[in-house]
Amino acid sequence: MSELAVITPSYAPDADLFAELHRSVLAHTSDDTVHHVIVPPADRALFSQYGGPRCRVWTYPELLPRRYTHLPRTGLWMNLRRPWPPVRGWVMQQTLKIAAAGAVDADVVLLADSDVVLVRPTASERFTTDGRLRLYREEKAVTSGMDRHVRWHHVARRLLGLPPAPEPPLPDYVSPLNFWDPQIVRAMQQRIRETTGRDWMDAFNSQLHISEFILYGVFVDEILGASTAPPLSDITICYNRWDRTPLDHDEAMAFADRLPSDAIAMMISAKSNTPQGVRLAAARRCAELVGE
Numbered sequence: 001m002s003e004l005a006v007i008t009p010s011y012a013p014d015a016d017l018f019a020e021l022h023r024s025v026l027a028h029t030s031d032d033t034v035h036h037v038i039v040p041p042a043d044r045a046l047f048s049q050y051g052g053p054r055c056r057v058w059t060y061p062e063l064l065p066r067r068y069t070h071l072p073r074t075g076l077w078m079n080l081r082r083p084w085p086p087v088r089g090w091v092m093q094q095t096l097k098i099a100a101a102g103a104v105d106a107d108v109v110l111l112a113d114s115d116v117v118l119v120r121p122t123a124s125e126r127f128t129t130d131g132r133l134r135l136y137r138e139e140k141a142v143t144s145g146m147d148r149h150v151r152w153h154h155v156a157r158r159l160l161g162l163p164p165a166p167e168p169p170l171p172d173y174v175s176p177l178n179f180w181d182p183q184i185v186r187a188m189q190q191r192i193r194e195t196t197g198r199d200w201m202d203a204f205n206s207q208l209h210i211s212e213f214i215l216y217g218v219f220v221d222e223i224l225g226a227s228t229a230p231p232l233s234d235i236t237i238c239y240n241r242w243d244r245t246p247l248d249h250d251e252a253m254a255f256a257d258r259l260p261s262d263a264i265a266m267m268i269s270a271k272s273n274t275p276q277g278v279r280l281a282a283a284r285r286c287a288e289l290v291g292e
Contacts, residue, residue, distance in 0.1 A: 002032040003124040005106035009038045009093045012046055014114040016276050020283065022050055024118035028264075036104060038063065038096045040070075060092070063099045065201070079202055087205045094212040095204055102185040108133060109185075113176040115270040116238060117279075119286040122264050126237075127179045135220050136179065136213075136237065141172035149174070152211035156218040159203055160188075161195035173217030176267045177238035180216060188219045239263040247274045249281060256285035 006025050010018045018037065025035045031054075038058045039047050051057045060070070060077075067080045068087075075089035087095075101109045108124040127134050142149040149172065153165040192200040204210065239259050241247070247255065247268065259266060266286055268274050 002030075002034065002106045004029060004033045004108050004110060004122070005104045006033060006035045006110045006112055007038070007097060007100050007104070008035065008112050008114055009096055010043075010047070010114045011040055012043045014270060015043075015046055017114040017270055017279075018047070019050075020117055020280065021112060021114055022055060024265075024283070025112075026054055028118040028120060028122045030123060034104075034106075036100055038093075038100060058096075058100065060096060063096050063103070065199075077205075079205060082202065082206065085206070085208060088208070091205060091207065091210060094210065095201055097212055098185060098189070098204070099201065101180050101182055102189055104182060106182060109180050109182055111178045111180065112265070113267065113270075116177050116265050116267045117283045117286075118265045119259065119283065120264040120290055126264060133179065133181045133184075135217060136173055136175050137217060137221070138172040140169035142168055142170040144168040148209065149211075149214070151209050152214040153218065155207050155210050156215040157222070159192050159195060159207075159215065160219055160223060161191070162218070162222055171217065171221070173213045174211060175213065175238060176240060177265050178213055179237075184220060184224070185216070188216060188223075191219065191223060236260040236263050238265040238267055240267045240269075241272070242269050244269060244271045244273075246272050247278055247282075249278050252278045252282040253285055256282040256289065259286050259289055 006029065008018065008021060022035055025033065035055045036058060037047055037050065037055065038060070041059045041061060044057060044059050047057050069078050069080060071078055071086060077087040077092050079087065097111055101111065108127055142153065150168060150170065153170050157163065157165055189200040192203050196203040241255055252274065266283065268279055268282060
């Protein structure tokens, strides 16, 4: 068993982003850390160039039961046991993260979106205190105006057999770079089975709106309880730029120059359509700052 594994769902439009993330994983994690990338079957050939001792390429069917089938020319999947509603691609991507995180042979899994880049050495100890894995949690960050996040809390609690969420503010557990304990993931899967009477995957995929990170966070905080829940994590593990407007070179340099001293990664949202060359320049500037 390795101490750390990295999991990234990706696809062809994000191939250049994944290439930079994977380069940073190779540069900043130990030699026994495997990067698991999960891609649609049609994209396997494109990502196969990364396959080897440090990278395993998974396709969706390798992690899904045979009852799940892709609907051609759409981003939808269907559970043949219960065809309606179909599974949205965004929900299926979350499902695959949970499935992979529960299956990998590692002490800690690091879940990284394709537009993340590691900028500092990264090991499992970064996410632990006194041998216990910490939990990414931003207190009181979900406000009443954040309709989707509030809904995600309610859905998570329903799947876990908990009372409805209290009124906001609520904690936020969502991050483009996050870390989970595979044993806790498996316990969460079992809890969903017991609560719903269904396979965890079918219960999860029956939801139109859901967040895997809020589900995991609520499970740790509300089911495991304060006595066993990992201590609160800091919120600067990943330095994020969520805006959907593109950065030019000077703006990207200014962003990089503000890299927090304890962040191990940076993220410029893929939805910003920032040119790849500008993104690479920002990553190089972060590396320079770390080396100073």
